[in-house]
Amino acid sequence: MTTTFDVNMLRADFPILDRKIGNAKKLIYLDSTATAQKPTAVIEAMNEFYRRSNANIHRGVHTLAEESTAMYEKAREQVASLINADSPREVIFTRNTTESINLVAYTWGRENMASGDVVILTEMEHHSNLVPWQMLAEELDLVLEFVPVTDDYLFDMKAYRKLLLLEPKLVAFTQMSNVLGTITPAKEIISLAHEAGALTLIDGAQSVPHLPVDVQDLDADFLVFSAHKMLGPSGIGALYGKMDLLNAMPPFLGGGDMIKTVHLRSFVPNQVPYKFEAGTPAIAEAVGFGAAAEYLQNIGMEAVEAHEHDIAEYALERLEEIPGITVFGPSAENKGGVASFVMDGLHPHDIAQILDGEGIAVRAGHHCAQPLHEVCGVKATTRASFYIYNTKEEVDALIEGIYKVKEIFG
Amino acid sequence: MTTTFDVNMLRADFPILDRKIGNAKKLIYLDSTATAQKPTAVIEAMNEFYRRSNANIHRGVHTLAEESTAMYEKAREQVASLINADSPREVIFTRNTTESINLVAYTWGRENMASGDVVILTEMEHHSNLVPWQMLAEELDLVLEFVPVTDDYLFDMKAYRKLLLLEPKLVAFTQMSNVLGTITPAKEIISLAHEAGALTLIDGAQSVPHLPVDVQDLDADFLVFSAHKMLGPSGIGALYGKMDLLNAMPPFLGGGDMIKTVHLRSFVPNQVPYKFEAGTPAIAEAVGFGAAAEYLQNIGMEAVEAHEHDIAEYALERLEEIPGITVFGPSAENKGGVASFVMDGLHPHDIAQILDGEGIAVRAGHHCAQPLHEVCGVKATTRASFYIYNTKEEVDALIEGIYKVKEIFG
Amino acid sequence: MDDLYRQLIIERYKTPHYRGHLDPHDIFFEDDNPVCGDHIEVTVRTNDEDIVTEAAFDGHGCSISQAAADLLIEYIHGKKLDEVKALTKDDVVDLLGIDLGPVRLKCALLSLKVLKAGAYGLGVDEVSDELVE
């Protein structure tokens, strides 16, 4: 796989890449797994919205309200199209991946699970796909089981098949680990879950921004993701759910827009997706989210994946040259554009701080995956992550920077 | 009271006011109660954020992450300062007023109320301050009681005192009706509630944007509001809560950032306010929210109130000249900048549509307050609402427009 | 705007041709527009060949919803039930002859939604906007 677009031309779409850090070093942004940078198309879509069309939606008949409503619903179509949902109605706008998971836990979960029921997660999960189930388990007395990672940092299919014998109600798993970069075999995981009578929730926070994800091909029941990690704005995310499931779920938050009729002591909920969008939604953010989905679709998710694979493969090669480094995760073919590593005797904060002095933004910490770090036997790692705008030259700068860290602390 | 700032100069801060509607009519925006327009200062603060500083917060040590974190937390201080909170930590960022109310219902409510407990609301509430309590009442078997509106559309203090004899656990009430414009005596309502042993939640969706609101002076327990109605962006709102209350409340959504430590089967929550901000928050939106709070504070909330009062008083006078019109709500001295009306034989949609043809944006419908419309004996109203950027000339245009409606349907 | 309130709509709103309630009837359905509380009911009589012989609407609402209902009821007279089931949003938009944004479109389509729900024999809980897309 090689890059099919011109990275340098594409970089011109991202104004922040001209940013100077500290003493006039150029920004090298290797932290897209935490949040992605935004192309002008996304920033300007929101800008335009506020300067031209801003109004509250769904209930106004004046020109601005009609425009805003149309833009908000068009965004739903753009996002639905990216993941190939059968209908835009299957896309619910939330704040982020985290809220999407909580929505499923609070509604589908509380309605469909009871004492002793089993939920299968994996050891690789982000806190956002652990804590909501821990809270629900505490409330309903559920049993949580965890698919381990194999010695080569893959989803342990054998262990999973065994856990399915427990007849779980739900399998909730990440499609790409934000630490290891591991890409899990989502289609197989889902089809096995369905055979065992379980529903599935894909944490697509890292997969939707970086890979082609087709909910119909995957036969996904729920898929959750965040706009901010896929070139879109903060403050908005999505929950995809199969229409039948969404229709059967009770509402989550109560309030304006999620109702059909209200009396003082009772209400009738609105239809899906509005049933789950209480109150004034993130309207401008939806417009930005739609623009981001379209931007990615114009590049093509295969091309996105290929480019990142290129960069990641090169980064792994170069990192592994460095004495005293350990990179966690599988080999490049099963891995997205993430490289988390530790270095003998060096604290991730110090590495990140010295790199920042070189203009290089990487993340240090447990990346909201403490249990996975426990599995890896470390408290924290330094993580470099890659997106469509990153180049091999930036990887070279990273490697140089790491040598500088060694020098300073040597 | 008279306006203490130059409206025409201030209007230059709002780019959308140059918008042309349809056949080159200039926009006259009288729908700020649904959502307010945004000054350049707010739009540009977010723009700048995305072009210069965008990063995920709280966990990164690189320059962008440090900047973004500082900007996000500064926004919390700006919002806290507007409502005179004792500490910025008492301000939790949510999506909107609606989510803030649901947060209190799901956490404080489920923890502190049980079968037979009484919650007092009013007949004036927006659906967002009805449905969450209806859902909770259904779950916990609570009793909902409603303070009526008096014949002159005020909060019925006598009826309220009687309802307090039921020893309610909570009194949740709007500080300004989004339909009637009625301003309720929040300080007195709260002090009576406290005497009766109840906590209070103020729906400040309409008051915080339009009046001076001082949580310490009011002795408010909870106050909820939305950025988008106070010149800020969509996608963010706030919950103010007294620190002791927030500390004692269980978490709401589980996930990243709201935790201190996570193991596979358990977690320890983070401190307030982070405990209630799960996942990547609305970062750019917080920056815009902060800028909006500062913009309002620079004008001064007394000045905002005075200007709106001026306009509203004039609008009421002129509207009441029109034969066949009924304006709902109290007289100007107890009323914010809202005028909801019906006209004999005319449907609100038709009124709004014809006015739109004149470039005038008003709202038609039940404004998410169906029960209040039942009380008023109408299905829907047409609502004109005013903010700092509106002028008496715009009111004149509204009146002319209404005569045109009468002509067309006459 | 002048387009929107073209003469036909104002006329049909002020003096509808098919307002009423047929009793007996073969088809009856009613629903609300949650945005504004507008209400439409339709009653339809069909013959042995499932052809609409008579139809009427009742309810209250804005000029768009009422005029659309009146024009739609007129349009289906003499149509087969299968043709009625196949009606779409575009048919109503053509009848009205005007462009509509998504919010006003809901007003315009309320009668079609009610009519198709009745034609399909749906339950109250089964009505969705998908019927009129």
Added chain:
Amino acid sequence: MDDLYRQLIIERYKTPHYRGHLDPHDIFFEDDNPVCGDHIEVTVRTNDEDIVTEAAFDGHGCSISQAAADLLIEYIHGKKLDEVKALTKDDVVDLLGIDLGPVRLKCALLSLKVLKAGAYGLGVDEVSDELVE
């Protein structure tokens, strides 16, 4: 950057002067930085006049957190407990002699938080960042 990693910090990180655990001790406290899992414990001995006679820290973390702890422990020797309770974020920033953003500041202030929580005799649940503001 060169500022940030000024010689003093690197030195104190590599060869701290006050690393250890005092037993017996009059004050003991420990806590984590949730962002990175850094850990600091402090042990303090005081005399009859509540003056710190000896103190030590232990734990693991980045150079900022460890150097700050070492410098802070050095600083409190001979101070009255009331003076320790009155220490603020600015004192630590002065000791380090560098500017820090809000995230790194947490690293720098972890030892102060732990120390003050110990000095005040707080419970594990009572520790909050307010201690070091």
